[in-house]
Structure formats: C-alpha cells, structure tokens
Amino acid sequence: MPPQQHTILCVDDEPVGLHVRRMLLERAGYRVFTALDGPSGLEVFARESITAVVLDFSMPGMTGGEVACSMRAVKPDVPILMLSAYTSLPPEVYNFVDLSMTKGEGAPALLKKLGSLLNGDASH
Amino acid sequence: MNSSNFDQILRQVFFVPLLAVLLGAAALAWQMNQAYRTVAHIEAADETITRTETLEALVINQETGLRGYQTTSDPQFLAPYNDAARQFPIQLDQLRAADSTPRYKAAVNDLQASHDAWEEGFAEPLIASIQAGAQTSDVDLNLLGKRQMDGIRQRIAALAVTARRQRDEYIRRWRGQVRLMLFALVGFAVAIGLVIGLYTRRQLQEVSGAFRQSHNILRIRAEQAFRSEQKLRTTLQSIGDGVVTCDAESRIETMNDVAQQLTGWTAAEARNRPLKEVFQVIGRTTRQPAEDPVSQVQRLNRVVNFADPTILLRKDGTEIFIDDSGSPIRDKQGKLIGVVLVFRDITMAIKSQEALLANEKLAVAGRLAATISHEIHNPLDSVSNLLFLMDGQSSPEETAQFLVLARQEIARVTQISRAMLSLYREAKSPVAIDLKEMLDSILLLMDRRFAALGVTIVSELPEGLVVHGFPAELRQVFTNLLTNAAEASGAKFSVSSSPDAPTTGSFTVQPEAVVRLTAKPCPAGIDAAGLRREAGVIVSIQDRGHGIPDEILGELFKPFFTTKGERGTGLGLWVSRGIMTKHGGAIDLVSSTDPVHHGTAVSVFLAENPTINTAGD
Numbered sequence: 001m002p003p004q005q006h007t008i009l010c011v012d013d014e015p016v017g018l019h020v021r022r023m024l025l026e027r028a029g030y031r032v033f034t035a036l037d038g039p040s041g042l043e044v045f046a047r048e049s050i051t052a053v054v055l056d057f058s059m060p061g062m063t064g065g066e067v068a069c070s071m072r073a074v075k076p077d078v079p080i081l082m083l084s085a086y087t088s089l090p091p092e093v094y095n096f097v098d099l100s101m102t103k104g105e106g107a108p109a110l111l112k113k114l115g116s117l118l119n120g121d122a123s124h
Numbered sequence: 125m126n127s128s129n130f131d132q133i134l135r136q137v138f139f140v141p142l143l144a145v146l147l148g149a150a151a152l153a154w155q156m157n158q159a160y161r162t163v164a165h166i167e168a169a170d171e172t173i174t175r176t177e178t179l180e181a182l183v184i185n186q187e188t189g190l191r192g193y194q195t196t197s198d199p200q201f202l203a204p205y206n207d208a209a210r211q212f213p214i215q216l217d218q219l220r221a222a223d224s225t226p227r228y229k230a231a232v233n234d235l236q237a238s239h240d241a242w243e244e245g246f247a248e249p250l251i252a253s254i255q256a257g258a259q260t261s262d263v264d265l266n267l268l269g270k271r272q273m274d275g276i277r278q279r280i281a282a283l284a285v286t287a288r289r290q291r292d293e294y295i296r297r298w299r300g301q302v303r304l305m306l307f308a309l310v311g312f313a314v315a316i317g318l319v320i321g322l323y324t325r326r327q328l329q330e331v332s333g334a335f336r337q338s339h340n341i342l343r344i345r346a347e348q349a350f351r352s353e354q355k356l357r358t359t360l361q362s363i364g365d366g367v368v369t370c371d372a373e374s375r376i377e378t379m380n381d382v383a384q385q386l387t388g389w390t391a392a393e394a395r396n397r398p399l400k401e402v403f404q405v406i407g408r409t410t411r412q413p414a415e416d417p418v419s420q421v422q423r424l425n426r427v428v429n430f431a432d433p434t435i436l437l438r439k440d441g442t443e444i445f446i447d448d449s450g451s452p453i454r455d456k457q458g459k460l461i462g463v464v465l466v467f468r469d470i471t472m473a474i475k476s477q478e479a480l481l482a483n484e485k486l487a488v489a490g491r492l493a494a495t496i497s498h499e500i501h502n503p504l505d506s507v508s509n510l511l512f513l514m515d516g517q518s519s520p521e522e523t524a525q526f527l528v529l530a531r532q533e534i535a536r537v538t539q540i541s542r543a544m545l546s547l548y549r550e551a552k553s554p555v556a557i558d559l560k561e562m563l564d565s566i567l568l569l570m571d572r573r574f575a576a577l578g579v580t581i582v583s584e585l586p587e588g589l590v591v592h593g594f595p596a597e598l599r600q601v602f603t604n605l606l607t608n609a610a611e612a613s614g615a616k617f618s619v620s621s622s623p624d625a626p627t628t629g630s631f632t633v634q635p636e637a638v639v640r641l642t643a644k645p646c647p648a649g650i651d652a653a654g655l656r657r658e659a660g661v662i663v664s665i666q667d668r669g670h671g672i673p674d675e676i677l678g679e680l681f682k683p684f685f686t687t688k689g690e691r692g693t694g695l696g697l698w699v700s701r702g703i704m705t706k707h708g709g710a711i712d713l714v715s716s717t718d719p720v721h722h723g724t725a726v727s728v729f730l731a732e733n734p735t736i737n738t739a740g741d
Contacts, residue, residue, distance in 0.1 A: 013575075014502050016529060020509045027513060058498055060575035085501035103505035107512030 006118055007031045007049060011041035011067060012056035012083070017103075021054065024107050025114075038062030042070055050078055052117055054110075057084040057093070065089075068096035079117040081110075130334070133327045141320045148312045155305045162298040168222055169291035175219045176284035182208040182215065183239070183276055190247055197254050205247070212239065219283070228286070235279040242272040366446075368465040369453070374399045374418050377462070386446070386469055388439030403465065404437040408445070411435075417450030418463040425460060427451045433470055445471045480683070481702070484695040488600050489547055491607065495572040499540040503533035543569045547603070550596040554736055557595050559643050559661060560585040566602050567641075573607070574639075577614030581606075583641040589661050591730040597703045598730075601711075604696040605665050605726050609639045611688070612669030612724060640666040646729065660709070660731040667724055671717035680713065708734035 008030045012018040015036065022032045033048055035041035038059060045053065053071060057064035068080050082093065082100040089100060099113050189205030192198070216239075220232045246269040253260050260266075360367055366383030370376055376399055379391040387394070387402055394402045405414045420428045429449040436446045448467035455461045510526045510533075518526065543565040563585055567574075574581055614637050641663070648659040672680070679685045681701050686692030697711075704711045708731050715724040 014506075016533060017502050017506045017509075020506045020513070020529065024509050024513055027516060058572075058576070060578060083505075085498035085505075103501040104508060106508045110509075 006051045007033065008052050008054060008114070009033045009035065009041060009045055009048070009050045010054045011035045011038065011059070011064070013037060013059045014056070017056075021110075024110070025054075028111055030114075038064075038067040038070075041067055042074075045071055045078075046074055050075075052114060053078060053080045054114065055080055055082050055097070057082055057086070057089060065093040065096065068093065072096050081113055081117060130331065133331055137324055137327055140323055141316075144316045144319060148316055151312065152305070152309065155301065155308060159298060159301045159305065162294055162301055165294040166291055166298065169287050169294060172219065172222045172287035173284055173291065175215055175222070176280050176287060178215050179212065179219070179235075180277065180280050180284075182212050183273065183280070186212075186243075186247065187273055190250065193254060194250065194260055197257075202251065209243065231279070231283060231286070235276065235283065238272065238275050238279060242269070242276060246272055365466050365468045368394075368399070368403065368467075370399050370418050370463045370465065372422075372461055372463075374422070374463070376402060383467075386436065386438070386444065386467065388442075399465070402439075405434045405446070405448070406437065408433050408435055417448050417465050421450040421452050421463045422460065425452060433474065436467070444469050445474045480695060481699060484693060484699045485548075485600060487693050487695070488603050489544070492544070492547075492569055492573070492603070495569060496540060496544050498572050499569075500537055503537045506530070506533045539565075539568060547596055547599050550594055554592045554594060554734075556590050556592055557598065559589040559591060559663065559730075560587055562595060562599060563602060563641065563643065563663070566599060566606065570603065570606060570610070574610050574614075577610050577637070579610045579614040579637045579639055581610075581639050581641060585641070585643050586645075589643055589645060591661055591732055592734060593707045593730065593736075594703075598707070601700040601703050601728065602663070602665075604700050605728070606639070606641070608696065609665050609667040609669070609724070609726070613637050613639055613667035638668060640664075642666075657729070658731050658733070660729055660734075662727050662729050664725060664727045666726075669723055671722040672713075672715040672724055673717055677713070677715065704728065706736060707731070708736065 008025055010018060010021050010025070010032060011034070012021065013036055018034050018036065022034050025032045033044050033050070035044050039062060041053075041055075044050070053068075055064045055067055059067075064082055064084075068082065071078065071080060079098040080096065082089065082097040083103055084100060085103050094100070098117055101109060101113055185204040185208040189202055189208070192201030193205070195201075213236075216232065216236055220229065223229075246265075250260055250265075250269070360378075360380045363380070364382060366386045367378075367380045368376060368383050369378045375396050376394045379387070379389070379394055384390055384394075389402050399416055399418050403416055405416060406412060407414050414434050417428050417430065427449065428451075430447065433445045433447055435443045437443060446467045447470045448465065451464045451466075452460050453462040453464060507530050510530045514523050514526050546565065547569075563583070567581055567583065643661055643663045646657070646660050646662045649657060651657045676685075676687070681697050683698040684694035685698075686694035701711050710729045711726065712729075713724065713726050716722055
C-alpha cells in the first residue's frame with residue numbers, strides 16, 4: 001500500500017520535536033496532521049480520516065494515556081504508537097496503545113515501528 | 125503508742141502502788157492509834173486497882189494504930205493512924221481523878237463520907253476519950269466502929285471490883301482490835317498485791333503490745349525499703365541510658381551497666397574517682413574539653429540539660445556522641461549532697477541524621493528525575509531525527525535550517541545538564557550567588573513539572589541581587605519551596621500517584637493556579653520580631669492553594685512530617701530550615717485557609733554577607 005494513502009496524526013507539546021517529526025514522516029511519504037495538546041489532537045482525530053496516531057505521553061493537562069483512551073472509545077481500530085521520554089510507562093497505558101517507544105531511539109526505529117503498525121503486523 | 129503514752133504508763137506504774145501503800149499505812153496507823161488508846165484505858169484501870177489496894181492498906185493501918193492506942197494508951201501507937209489519916213484524902217483525890225462518870229464519883233464520895241463518918245464519929249472521939257483516960261472497952265461502942273470500918277472496906281472492895289471489871293473489858297477490846305488489825309493487814313496486803321499486780325500486768329501488756337506493733341512496723345518498713353531499693357536498682361540497671369551518681373565532691377559512687385559500657389570503665393574501677401577522669405567530654409565542633417554536667421549542676425544548683433551533643437572519650441580512646449543531663453540530689457535542708465548524670469549514646473542518631481540529609485538531597489534530585497529525563501530525551505529525539513533528515517536527500521537550505529534547530533536543541537540539553545549538576549556540585553566555601561541566575565535555572569529545571577501540574581509561574585527577579593552562600597544547598601531549598609507551592613496550587617492529587625505519571629482520571633487545572641516568585645533587596649534594620657537584621661534579600665514564594673490548617677502549621681518544620689503521603693519524605697522543610705540556619709538566614713511561612721483569600725506565602729531571608737554557622741550542620 002503506498003504510503004501516501006496513510007494519514008498520520010502526531011500529538012506532542014514540544015513544538016520543535018513535533019515540527020521535526022512532521023518533516024521526517026512527510027519525507028517518508030506520509031500525510032501528517034499535528035496537534036500541540038490532547039484536546040486539539042482529539043478534535044483532529046474525530047474530524048479527519050486518520051490511519052495511525054503517534055502520541056507523546058507526557059503532556060500538560062491531558063496525558064497521552066488519556067488521549068489514547070479517548071481515541072479508542074471513538075475509533076478502536078486506528079493503531080496508536082506511544083512515544084515517551086521515560087523508559088517505562090504506567091502499565092494501564094499498554095491497554096490503549098499498539099506499540100510504544102522511547103524518544104531518542106532514532107528515526108529508523110520510529111519509521112519501522114510505524115510501518116509495522118500500518119501493515120497490521122502488530123495489530124491487536 | 126507514742127512516747128507520751130509510754131511516759132504516762134511509767135508514771136502510773138510508779139504512783140499507783142505508792143498511793144496504795146500510803147493508804148494502807150494510814151489505815152494501819154489509825155488502827156494502832158485505837159489500840160494505844162485501849163492500852164491507856166487498861167493502864168488507868170490498873171492504877172485504880174493499885175489505889176484501892178493502897179486505900180485498903182491505909183484503913184487497915186488506921187484501924188490497927190487505933191487498936192494499939194486503945195489497948196496501950198501509948199501515943200506511939202497512934203503514929204500509923206495519923207500517917208494513914210493524912211495520906212487517905214490525897215489517895216482518894218487521885219482515885220477520884222481517874223474517872224469522871226457520875227456513878228464513880230458518887231461511889232468515891234460515898235467512900236469519903238463513910239470514912240469521914242468513921243474518923244469523926246468513932247476514931248477521933250475514941251482517941252479523945254483515951255487521952256482523957258476514960259474506959260473504952262464498951263462492946264457496943266467497938267461494934268459500932270467495926271460496922272463502920274466494914275462499910276468502908278466493902279466500899280473500897282466494890283471500887284476495886286468495878287476497876288477490875290473495866291480492866292477485863294478493855295483487855296478484851298484490845299484483843300479484838302489487835303485481831304482486827306491483823307486481819308485488816310493481811311486482807312490489805314492481799315488486796316494491794318492483787319491491785320498492783322493486775323494493774324501493772326495490764327499496763328505492761330499495753331506497752332508490750334505497742335512494742336510488738338512498732339517492731340512489726342519497723343520490720344515491714346525495712347522490708348519495703350529493701351524491695352524499693354531493689355526495684356530502683358533493677359530499674360537503673362535496665363534503662364537504656366547511662367546513669368552515674370556522684371557525691372558532692374564529684375567523686376563517682378555508682379554507675380549502671382549502660383554507663384559502664386559507654387565509658388568503658390567498670391563500676392569498681394571508677395568508684396571514688398573524680399568524674400572528670402572517667403567522664404571526659406569534648407565539644408562536637410570545638411573539640412575542646414567541655415564542662416561536665418556535674419560541675420555545671422554544682423555551679424548553677426539546678427537541673428542542666430545539654431541541647432548540643434558532645435563527644436565522650438571512652439577509656440580505650442574511641443569516641444561516641446552523647447546527649448547528657450545532670451540533676452542535683454539534695455538533702456532535706458536543700459543542701460547539695462550529690463549529682464546524678466544521665467547520658468545516652470546518640471552516635472547512631474547523628475549518623476542517621478547525616479544519612480537523612482544526604483538522602484533528602486537525593487530525593488530532591490529524584491523528584492526532578494522525570495523532568496530531567498524528559499528535558500534530555502526530547503531534544504535528543506529532535507536532534508537524532510534532524511540528523512536522519514540531513515542524511516537523506518535534503519537541500520543545502522534545508523540542511524542549514526536543520527543545523528540551526530539541532531544546535532538549539534543541543535544547547536537546551538546542555539543548559540538542563542548544567543542546572544542539574546549545580547544541584548550537586550557544592551563549593552567548599554561560600555561563594556557569591558546571583559539570585560536571578562540561580563532561580564531562573566531552577567525554574568528551567570522545573571518547567572516541565574509546572575506544566576504537568578498546570579501551574580504558571582510569575583516571577584519578578586530584578587538583576588544584580590547577590591548573596592553569599594552555598595549554591596547547591598540554596599538550590600535545594602528553593603526547589604523544595606517551589607515544588608511545595610506548585611503542588612499546593614496546581615493539580616489535585618486525590619486520584620494520581622505521581623503528577624508525571626497519572627494512572628487514571630484527569631487533573632483539574634485551576635485557572636488561578638499561579639505561583640508568584642519575587643525577590644527584593646532588604647536593607648539592614650529591625651525585623652518584625654524586633655531583632656536587628658543585616659542587609660540582604662527576601663525571596664518570596666506565594667501560592668493560591670488551599671492553605672495550611674493552623675493545627676499543622678507548627679508541625680511543618682519537623683522531620684518526617686508530610687501531607688503528601690508516600691510521595692513525600694517529610695524532610696524537605698526540615699532540611700531547608702537547617703540550611704537557612706546555617707546561612708544565618710530565616711524562613712517564615714504565613715498561610716490562610718480562608719475560602720476567598722486562601723494560600724500560602726513563604727519568605728526566605730538571605731543576608732548579603734552572612735556569618736556561616738556550621739554548628740547546626
């Protein structure tokens with residue numbers, strides 16, 4: 001399936017990181033939506049046809065866990081990749097996400113995990 | 125029974141028999157007096173009898189003399205008659221004096237009358253007739269004389285009989301009296317003996333009872349005293365503190381087991397030695413010999429407690445930290461007769477305290493770990509993504525833009541890393557600290573934390589505020605205070621275990637979740653408590669949280685007091701105040717739980733050039 005058909009939603013409160021991640025994913029051929037916090041991310045998620053979500057865990061106000069929970073309630077089939085600056089996340093979070101990775105693992109790791117999610121390899 | 129009872133019994137035992145014997149003697153004397161009087165009566169009766177005999181002899185002499193003269197007419201024969209006639213009235217008068225009863229007097233008078241009648245009626249006329257030479261042998265005349273004389277004799281005999289009868293009567297009475305006296309004496313002796321015996325026995329029983337009783341009481345008291353002493357001795361041996369008692373001259377009397385272990389001296393070795401020799405203490409920081417508590421107690425004559433720990437030099441030369449106190453022992457007059465010294469080993473406590481301080485330092489960093497990890501991983505992620513992009517097909521313009529972004533992110537990591545390290549790297553001596561720089565770098569470190577809590581920091585930090593101190597310690601203080609303020613005014617914690625890692629539910633961000641951080645110079649002057657204060661800076665941190673209830677305000681600066689449950693160590697404010705004390709500064713807290721104006725304000729005073737006080741460290 002050509003990557004152009006995939007629409008990725010990136011949610012992160014770090015503007016620089018978000019910007020760079022967007023460029024990276026676009027370069028990889030994805031269509032990308034971005035949001036700087038949970039509520040606006042949910043809004044985009046409900047409005048647009050999103051095929052996968054790349055979600056930052058640590059965000060003020062609404063955490064990635066809460067955002068994932070809400071997304072699952074709306075569209076349970078959309079795969080979610082959780083990014084985190086921590087090595088370990090609260091265990092409940094894994095119920096709402098398909099894969100997780102630590103920030104700083106590098107772009108190839110991100111693209112590989114996202115690819116595997118979209119090919120349905122890691123679908124729950 | 126008290127001593128006055130006892131004295132009374134002694135007096136009674138002496139006076140009662142004496143009184144009884146005196147009474148007996150008086151009765152006896154009265155009886156004897158009666159007997160003497162009876163004897164006098166007997167003697168009087170005897171005399172009367174003798175006089176009657178004399179009178180009889182006299183009348184015989186008169187009659188015999190008269191007969192001789194009648195026969196011989198010789199006047200020589202009249203001599204006995206005349207003698208008797210002269211003595212008779214004398215004897216008669218004496219006889220009359222012996223008794224005064226009328227009957228007796230009548231009898232005596234009758235005798236006198238009959239005698240007078242004989243003398244005047246017969247004897248004198250007869251003598252006159254003979255002198256005249258007349259014949260006197262007339263029978264009738266002589267018969268008349270004889271009849272008269274017989275009458276006289278009968279009367280005398282009657283008197284004698286009466287006297288004898290009286291005498292017999294008195295003798296009988298005397299015998300009765302003597303017998304009565306004998307019986308009375310025996311009866312009295314028995315009665316007195318019984319009375320004295322019984323009375324004395326009763327009193328002695330009382331005394332003996334009292335003696336037994338007091339002996340019992342003494343025995344019980346002695347037993348109680350022994351038990352009480354044993355109890356105290358065991359208590360003294362069992363307690364965890366070292367206890368040493370000294371006499372008034374500071375010589376050791378007793379040491380309990382703990383005192384022996386702590387000093388390294390046995391009680392036998394230490395006995396009678398001067399305390400200073402066994403209990404050598406030096407100041408914790410000065411390392412100069414400290415005045416021992418006993419000397420202080422003697423000087424001040426009151427209980428002395430030492431707030432600051434001292435070092436005890438043991439017999440083997442090792443050192444332990446101790447906490448000691450001394451109390452005077454006084455006699456009933458309040459005179460000092462000895463001193464009790466109580467001390468305990470607080471080496472472990474001091475080591476624990478040091479460990480706690482180190483632990484709290486780590487805890488502060490631990491609480492920031494999430495922030496730090498986030499602050500480092502985010503820029504790293506961006507940099508690694510940028511590098512990946514630059515590796516691929518990017519235009520030179522793009523590459524230049526990527527480089528700018530990458531440098532920016534690397535600079536951010538460096539800043540965070542510096543700020544973090546400055547929490548640990550401590551200067552050896554106080555250094556000049558730019559407060560704005562320091563507080564800004566703390567805010568940078570905590571930025572993530574504030575964001576997570578939904579708290580906005582409003583800071584007013586003028587340039588050029590410089591104080592002297594230990595930067596890492598001050599950072600610790602402000603990190604603590606800012607964390608408290610942010611947590612108090614920020615999210616509610618009822619559902620989360622950690623602000624950075626919530627499990628369920630959502631944070632309720634308060635719109636007024638603002639923490640104000642201000643710093644302003646404070647010129648030298650007098651503070652609110654009226655104490656002189658040198659020039660410095662006041663840093664104030666205000667939140668609009670719920671405020672701190674009055675009942676726990678006093679507890680805030682105590683170790684292990686926390687309102688944060690398992691998330692807090694309860695050491696933050698305690699350590700902060702210790703650090704402020706060391707810096708010669710002050711930390712004050714004002715809080716209100718008022719529904720409208722709730723919130724807490726903490727103000728920290730730092731002197732520009734403080735005298736660093738390390739004693740409390």
